[in-house]
Amino acid sequence: MDKQQEYVLRSVEERDVRFIRLWFTDVLGVLKSVAIAPAELENAFEEGIGFDGSAIEGLTRVYEADMIARPDPTTFQILPWRGDRQTVARMFCDIQTPEGEPAMADPRYVLKRALDKASAQGFTFYTHPEIEFYLFEPLVDGEPPRPVDQAGYFDNVPRGTAHNFRRQAITTLESMGISVEFSHHEAGPGQNEIDLKYADALTTADNIMTFRAAVKEIALEQGVFASFMPKPLDAAPGSGMHTHFSLFEGDRNAFFDAAAPLQLSDVARKFIAGLLRHAPEVTAITNQYVNSYKRLWGGAEAPSYVCWGSNNRSALVRVPVRKAGKGQSSRIEYRALDSATNPYLAFAVLLAAGLKGVEENYELPDRAEDDVWELSPGERRAMGYEPLPASLSDAINVMETSELVAETLGEQVFDFVLRNKRAEWDAYRSQVTAFELERFLPVL
């Protein structure tokens, strides 16, 4: 029993914790939880908690159902939800096989492997997500969702639900040790954005999972409903998760070079080139639902074409203007990600794509100065701006041939994602939609 574990045991006793939730994430990025009583905690540290992995999406193949969840004591946290009368705490878990080997299908392990690879080249990977989501009135079956307000970008809504909500959310997140950098009302009605502070990619991914759970809980407390669905309203912008990336070599920001154009180092340029070249392949991971493509192709700042620019809000990769003298804050922004992605897998494939560019010295194409949306299709083709996949089906077909994605996710996750997403597409395609009924039924 190490000190950290002892600390957890002591806290559980002192704080009168009644249940400990062991958290992990399935391959689709849905948070899973096993609750244990404090009496089981010591055993959970020593041996892990066995559970039936076959019940969890993508985690195991059916015939090897036994899996072990090993709680990571450094992630111990009291859950500050007010709704719970009894004190509840949580820890993230690593998933292992009964032989004690890391489970290939544990998304946390997928990301850890990708980070290890970066670390072998001397890099650490930092991310900073800007998470957008909608607040709705409580859902009513059969009716379209109703946003809690009609405000817009940066609007301060007097006594608005969203305002209270964000304040409560931020307090809750900070009390869980998750630093929040920024929060404001977004462009859509009822849409909000909260930015999490820079952290290494694994911590960020854990934080995003916690963030989603916390936001949903607080919404319930306040009598509203929060959704991370990429495009819940057809007339309003979707919820993206623009994410800033940077690589560090030791304490030095590897993206910064004071002498280079845009102060972008060679590493940064190759990293961007890697992101661009592999963007279509990884889209089925970064934008994983049929609904994701309605955001991606719905305009309103969503990037549909593979290109990069500085302060170009139509570009897939944007290089933000830096404040002078802040070399350590050099970073690039990847704008395709949406709020419903599995952050572990998404960070893993994007890191791998960028590193591939660095390893193989990809050439960075010229940057896009124009608003890519305004160009004609012919102009875009002439300028070499490839489109991202237009649908989940397209995205799967591109990903299927990707060695990069297969190697990064591991064969098991790769195969699972392909099968799961094909099934999703097939189920989606078999729908007869309201659109069809409205448009065709009367006339055909």
Add this chain to the structure above:
Amino acid sequence: MTTRSVSEASVLRRAGVADPERVAGQIAQIEAATGLRLAAAGVNPAGIDAAGINLPGIDLAVLADPDLAVLQLLRLVEAAIESGDLDRLVSVVTAPTAARLAAILGASSALGDFLIRHPSLVSTLASPEPALPLSASAARAALLVAVGADPSAPLPVATIVGAPGVDALRIAYRTLLLRVASEDVSSPSPVTIVPTVAEALADLAGAALEAGLALARADEPGYAETRLAIIAMGKCGARELNYVSDVDVIFVAEPGPGADDARSIAIATRLATAAARACDRPSSELALWQVDANLRPEGKDGALVRNVASHRAYYERWASTWEFQALLKARPVAGDREVGEAYFAAVEPLVWEASQRENFVEDAQAMRRRVEEHVPALEADRQIKLGPGGLRDVEFTIQLLQLVHGRADESLRIAPTLAALAALRKGGYVGRDEADRMDHAYRQLRVWEHRVQMARMRRTHLLPDSEEGLRALARSSGFASSEALLEAWHEIRRDVRSMHLEMFYRPILPVVARLSAGEASLDTDAAGERLAAIGFADPEAAQRHLAALTEGVSRKAAIQRQLLPAMIGWFAEGPDPDAGLLAFRTLSEQLKDASWYLKMLRDSGTAAERLARLLSTSAYVTEALLASAEDVTWLDKDEDLVPRDEARLVHEADAILARSQDADQCITALRGLRGRELARTAAADVLGLLDTLEAATTITHVADVVVGGALRIAMSEVGGGKAPFDMAIIAMGRYGGMEMSYPSDADVMFVYEPHDGPEPAEADRIAQHVATEVRRLLQTANPQPALDVDVDLRPEGKNGPLARSLASTAEYYGRWSEPWEAQALLRARPAAGDEGVRARFVEAIDAIRFPSELGPEALKQMRTLKARMESERLPRGIDPRRHVKLGPGGLADVEWTVQLLQLLHAHEHPELRTTLTLPAIEAAVASGVLRNDDAAVLAEAWRLATRLRGAMALRGYASQRTNVIPGDARELKVLAGILGDGWTGTQLDENYARAARRARVVMERVFYGWEKE
């Protein structure tokens, strides 16, 4: 030459002087300069004029290198005259303490040089105070004072700065070092005081770092804004430093009052760098030793200084096993004590978690093997530290035991090697005798290491390679001659090597198995811990087997008590130690009356190890050995494990058939031959003496021999040995491709050619009978293993006659056959029977299997058939991707692809005409019909699938089960162990999935003609 000089020369020679004439001259020069006369007292007191000996403290006969001592004394005298220190020197050499000076001058040219540079320091050797044990705080104070810092200040700052400060630090260090070294070399029993010497050296190093830090602060105005602690690792951390070694350190800093972390780290980084450089950068006074900070998190790429939390976070998430082993020795030595203690408190518990980490023992042992491999072969014999049986081995054994048991027993959490060994002994974890021998070995090795380092103050761990060097080393470490020293050296190395096994494994044996009272025997819990640590899944059962094997007073039990410690280790290296130990128990019980068995295991260099490896790896071989226990004798000789060549087997079969007329006797002997060769091949396969494909060839040859024998028996039974036809047996499928595995069936066709004359119908009737008889002989129940004969690939399949005449066969294929039957013929290889029939068969089918053209209809039919097989032939309820034979990218995909290329192109490219898959792939590349990269992908997937099936067969799976990769994590790990590529179970799973996925992509393009956009 005067009488006196003759006698002096001989006295000098007897005192060990190599060049008496030159030394006598130097003695005369010293006398001329000082009026003092050196001599070799005690050697032959009567031989010299008593008046000549007025330096009774200096006895050349006891010095390491008397020639060196005299030369250095002369140079010291000259230097003292020049610096005006002669009186001081004279008072030292005439005092009783002169022995210390002489000992140093004879043992170390480097320390001699130091004295010659600073003659005034000679009086330090006259101090009546013993230098040992050295007080750490006094050393710290002395070095701080030397740089003008106040030892009692909370943050001492040097007032003598820059180069003079660095030199002052080093001179003060060496002055103390001189005293420690002189007391060490003049000690009557160096092995007794070696731990005290090592402690003194570590404390001196700590003091030097502290003074270095004081120097650094002088150049860093913001020094109070950080609280920097220097943690020593390795030998310095464990207070067992040698004379010259890199001093391993880690820097940790917390912010001082009013500073933030970033500023604290920045200042601390400058302080740390400067403190280290004060010890190791070039200056007019030589550098002390290298300060090595590469054990820090992330090694040389990591930040030089981190705070406590960052260190801890690193070790929790990223660190590898060796880093925990390094932490075992961590100790704060300089700088801020509180921060140092906080660091220690944060990381120390992690060390004891390390033994719970996955693959901990494997990692640790692999690490040691790597270290050994790095020793250049030329030096291995002289390596005191790294070579086999050297210091590293001693330390490794002790650390491993500490890590295994230290979790449960806190009394073992001790850094210094000897103290840890004593604690292990006290706790009963190692035997008393072994502990004593290990203790002695360690001390002696350290004394030698100290002596060779001291000579030139170089970081060396090599015994001298010159006779003079060895002689000096022998004299300074209490050995009469270099021969005596080398003898002791070889004995210690042997001892250390064997003691690893003895100390680690023997105490696992139960109390009843103790060979002598001095041996340790662990209690059940501790023994279980140790068994679990090396990989036994069920330590309790293992302890029961060990008890059964070692109980009693029989000779057998006694030998097994000797054998088992080593064997437990070998079982543990196999993938399934539990099964191995159980099988060993069963085998030993079965062979309890065979005296040769245990004798061979005891006396053979390899048999016991190989047996342990086989039993803990392969259920197939275990079963074979249990069925035929005398085959164990092969393990003693490599030549017995080489597959028998086919000619020799044919010869043996001929002899069997000639010996007896009785069909049952003959076939039993032939099947026995096959069983024996399968066991031999499997054993060699497991032991890595041949690969899966070589094994497949051998298995196929053996099948040919037995099938051929069965045919001869069957033919001899009909018509009084004169059958009215000739017959051949055609191998098909995997048998035809010479790719059989241990449990494979033999796919065959029977073809005959009637002699002229008799009724064709009668010949056909007899031929059917012969074919039936061949199958009966090979398959019916019998004490010897059966070979199942599968005839489904014959013309018309299940509806066709068992045997068919050559004419009818040729006609059938020419007129009726489906494309898939032509495809099946690609694998047809005549395996036994009449040579003429064989040749004519091949002639008849070549036109069919290598057609001049494959029509679009046939191509479409073949593709459709394959697609249908993919959906229908796979068993229900399993994941197709785990089916190595029929799943996507599996054997069938690769083989169908290759066979399609053969059907299309073998007519034009005769090199494609082979029944073997891999050569066919190579030929396809050579003929330009397959891309090189595609061929590599196909071959890799096929080879891995084939090896996997071989591994599953060796593991003991029944034939059908070798088609599906198991889902069970433990089984996967075992299979990975048999494959021996160094993969974990999940890696094996992953690697197969990857190879198969890639092969499927190639297959879809080449076989189906599907192009992705």
